Amino acid sequence: MLNRTKYKNSTRDFVYEALRDAIVSLELPPGATISEKEISEELEVSRTPVREAFLRLTEDELLTVLPQRGSYISLIDLDHVEDARFLREQAEAGIIRLACESFSDSYIEKLEKNLKYQRFARDNDDENELFILDKAFHRLIAEGSSKSRVWEVIQKVDTHSNRLRKLSLAMKLNWKKLVDQHEEMLSAIKAKDSDLAEKLMRNHLALLIYDQKALKESYPDYFK
Amino acid sequence: MLNRTKYKNSTRDFVYEALRDAIVSLELPPGATISEKEISEELEVSRTPVREAFLRLTEDELLTVLPQRGSYISLIDLDHVEDARFLREQAEAGIIRLACESFSDSYIEKLEKNLKYQRFARDNDDENELFILDKAFHRLIAEGSSKSRVWEVIQKVDTHSNRLRKLSLAMKLNWKKLVDQHEEMLSAIKAKDSDLAEKLMRNHLALLIYDQKALKESYPDYFK
DNA sequence: TCTACCACACTACCATACAAGTATGCTAGT
DNA sequence: ACTAGCATACTTGTATGGTAGTGTGGTAGA
CATH class of the missing domain: 1.10.10.10 (Winged helix-like DNA-binding domain superfamily/Winged helix DNA-binding domain)
Known part of the structure; x- marks a missing residue:
């Protein structure tokens, strides 16, 4: 170590x-x-x-x-993963609504810059970098809405999912459409369309139910 | 001890x-x-x-x-309290929507029984008992929606608010309308009216911004 | 061959000793 | 009178010894 x-x-x-x-x-x-x-x-x-x-x-x-x-x-408990995902969906849905109401230009710029790198990473099949940028994207939305602490709490309970994400990285699952969804979300924020933004976020996070089944079959010993 | x-x-x-x-x-x-x-x-x-x-x-x-x-x-940090309240609002809004979709009769009964005791406690000015029943009411909704773990997580980050509630108890603040709100929420669940239930829950939890100002003035040493 | 038993190695739990940083008050020197 | 500096009595941080519960493998006896 x-x-x-x-x-x-x-x-x-x-x-x-x-x-x-x-x-x-x-x-x-x-x-x-x-x-x-x-x-x-x-x-x-x-x-x-x-x-x-x-x-x-x-x-x-x-x-x-x-x-x-x-x-x-600890073994990965898919029930715990779903509970964390649920909580995260509720929290980030609320947060992105806030973002639509009040989001400074400087944070819009930060998101745009982040997205530029996301596209670059996607085009270069750099899943690892995409993993980091994805996390940063969501964090930026929370930060710009003055909800950093809420985001931290969510992160804390989301550790099981993080291990799942690592697994799905190893299996090269679908990381491409992620960027498109992020772009749509940013557009909604810019348009201050709360309802659309919330809907996009919820759909986005619902997808985090990746291929749990496939992962569980590939790594049965890792699951409860 | x-x-x-x-x-x-x-x-x-x-x-x-x-x-x-x-x-x-x-x-x-x-x-x-x-x-x-x-x-x-x-x-x-x-x-x-x-x-x-x-x-x-x-x-x-x-x-x-x-x-x-x-x-x-630790001193009570009102920013932290608000963050916890925000997270709780998002979570419970999602949970009560679930409750409207699928809630067993046995849990409806449990809520009704709880409400009966709430009315009794209110009529007897038993704030302490009302405090406990309030907590149990919300917990029941989460339990009946199979989201107990989410509720536990929320509780964990809500400790600061709990201290505030204890203070507001000591100051005999408004605990009466609470029961009415709970009754409306149960009606919405029974009618399976998700939108109404969510709205009621959000209003309900927004009120948890009690009289923070009054409390802070009464107990200045307790706050950050 | 099978089983009951026991010695032993392993674990985490708890108690205690020591180390190192910090605040405070006394004292000596100006 | 005032201040610099040190002794001292705190604090939490770290190390280590001993305790009790648990699993395992070997052995004696049937």
């Missing part, structure tokens, strides 16, 4: 971020067992900060701890 | 629940300083589980920890 010095001040945060990144990137796959001692030796820290990181990961539902038995990376 | 034996298995959960209840009930008021050592002596446990409870409370934004300096109960 990475070197400690490039991280935050506290050892706890270092361990937490290292583990979370490893889990979300599937470097530590769902179902893998890990122990406090093992990680503490690997990262060359004591068990205390590792334990505290474990607690936070448990809260994020990325880790499952069985007292006196062991811990393992 | 309470005896340990009546709580869950782990010491950590015992400490966490004891502190969280004390904070939300305002027994530990915003701004009050507490230390790991102090709590560990009071509850007669070691510092480790106390510390772990502190970490969880920090994640809930109920506690603020300043390394090497001290910890204090």
Whole structure:
């Protein structure tokens, strides 16, 4: 794993971020067992900060701890994924309505710039970059509507979906139409058409039910 | 504080629940300083589980920890309250739409029973009971729509509002019209009128901006 | 061969000791 | 009288030792 010095001040945060990144990137796959001692030796820290990181990961539902038995990376629970997706749809529907009501020119520009890069990434089949730009696009809409904190909360409960997205990336699923949808959404915001914007957003996020079935069949061990 | 034996298995959960209840009930008021050592002596446990409870409370934004300096109960941040309210409005608007589409008779009955008690509590000026019944009412709608987990998530981020509600209880603010609104909502669900139900829910939750101003003036030390 | 039992290795949980940063008040020097 | 600086008593952060519960593999006995 990475070197400690490039991280935050506290050892706890270092361990937490290292583990979370490893889990979300599937470097530590769902179902893998890990122990406090093992990680503490690997990262060359004591068990205390590792334990505290474990607690936070448990809260994020990325880790499952069985007292006196062991811990393992949580399996992806499609019910949880759907609940997170539902919450996200409701939240972002409300947010994009706000965006239609009041959105500064500077944020319009930021979105346009982001979209330009999205098109570029799409034309170059750079799914990884598209993944990042997609996230940034939605974040910008929330930011411009002064709802950054809401967006952060959603992100927090959306970790399971993030792992799914990583899987769908690996399987090269449909990432193309995404850009078109984003463009339509930006047009709606510019036209201040709240109803249309909300509808587009809901359709867009409904698609996040990717090919859950296909993914589950390809990686059965990763699912609950 | 309470005896340990009546709580869950782990010491950590015992400490966490004891502190969280004390904070939300305002027994530990915003701004009050507490230390790991102090709590560990009071509850007669070691510092480790106390510390772990502190970490969880920090994640809930109920506690603020300043390394090497001290910890204090977080002040109520009205911006955070509004963000949580916004998220709750979006979520419950979506949930009540679901309720209009599919809601079993048994849950209709449960809501009716709950409302009966609400009327009783209102007529007896029992604000405390009304507080509990209000919570249960909303929870029932989520449960009946198979969105319990979403409701739990909302609850988790809504802790600041809960403290506000406790304050407004103390000030005997308007708790009467609440029952009427709930009755209208149930009627809309029965009539399967999604649009009306959603509108009612949004209006209802918009009111949760109580008299924030009045509260802030009455308890200035509790706010950020 | 099968089963009951036990020793052992493993886990997370909790207690405690030590380290390091911070605030405060006293004291010595001006 | 005032200030710089240090001792001290706090705080949280980290390390480590011991405890109790759990799974496993081997062994003795039928």
